[in-house]
Amino acid sequence: MNKPGFQPSLKGRALRLLSQREHSRAELERKLAPHETVPGELAKALDELQTRDFLNDGRAIESVVHRRAGKWGTAKVQQELIAKGLIGEAVAHALANLKDTELSRAREVWRKKFGSPPPDPQTRAKHMRFLLTRGFNAEVVRQVVRGADEDDFG
Template sequence: MAFGQLSVKGRALKLLAGRDYSRVELERKLAAKEPDPAEVKKALDELQAKGFLDEQRVVDSLLHRRGPRLGAGRVRQELQAKGIDAERVAVAVASLNATEYERAREVWRRKFGTLPVDAAQRGKQARFLAARGFGGEVVRRVLNTPDDE
C-alpha cells in the first residue's frame, strides 16, 4: 500500500516509526495530505491516548541529540518550533543552563582549541558559539579563559 493510500492514522504511524514527532509537527505534515482537519485530530487523539505521541519523549530526544552541541537559546527555539508547550520548554532549558559553560567550552575546544589572537579570530569564534545558541556572557567566559582550565 503506497503512502498516499494509507489512512491518516496509518500515515501518522509511518512517520512516527522513523522518529518522534510532536503533535503540532504531525498535524502540519498530515494536514498537507488530509483535507479534513477533524480526521487528523481524531487520529492524533487516538495515537496520543495509546502513547504513540508523547511530547516529553520529543523533548528528551532533542535534549539528548542536540543538547551537547547547542546552547539553551537554540534548544529553546527548536522546541518552540516543534510546538512544545511553554512549561516543558522552560523545564528543558533550565536543565541545560546548569551546564551551559561546560558545553560551550567543549564545542569551542573541538572547533578551535586555541584562544583568539586578534579581533578577527575573536569575532569568528564568538559568532560560531552565538550561532549555536550560547549566550553572550557564556561566550565571553569561554573566549577569556585559558585552555588549561
C-alpha cells in the same frame, strides 16, 4: 510496495513518521493536514495515538534536547522546540536544565572546533561569532573565549 492508487490512512502516515523519530502533536498536525479528507479525522487519529502513548510531547522534548544539546546553546534548542509547537512547563524545565550546563557545553563545542586560544582580536571575534550562532548565551561565550586565553594549552 504499495499498490498503485493506495493511500495510507492518516494514522498509518503518523505512525510512519513516528517510527523515524519523535514528533510533537503540532508537527504531525502540520505535516498531515494536507492529507485529511474528512474534517476531524486527523484530530481523532492523533487522539488515539496519544491515548496509546505512541505520540508523546514529553518524549519529543527529550528527543530534541538529547539530539541538540551537545552542539547547540539553550537559545537554539528553544527555537527548535518552539518551531515544533512544543511549549509549556515541560519545555521550561528542560531549558532550565540546559542553562545549568551551558558553560560546560559551550567549552566543549569551542574545544572541538578550535582547540587553542585565539591569537589576535579578529580570531577572537570569529570564535565568539561561532558560539553565538550556535545559540550560546553572550556572557557564556565571553567566559569561554576569555578562559581560552587564560588556560594552559602548553
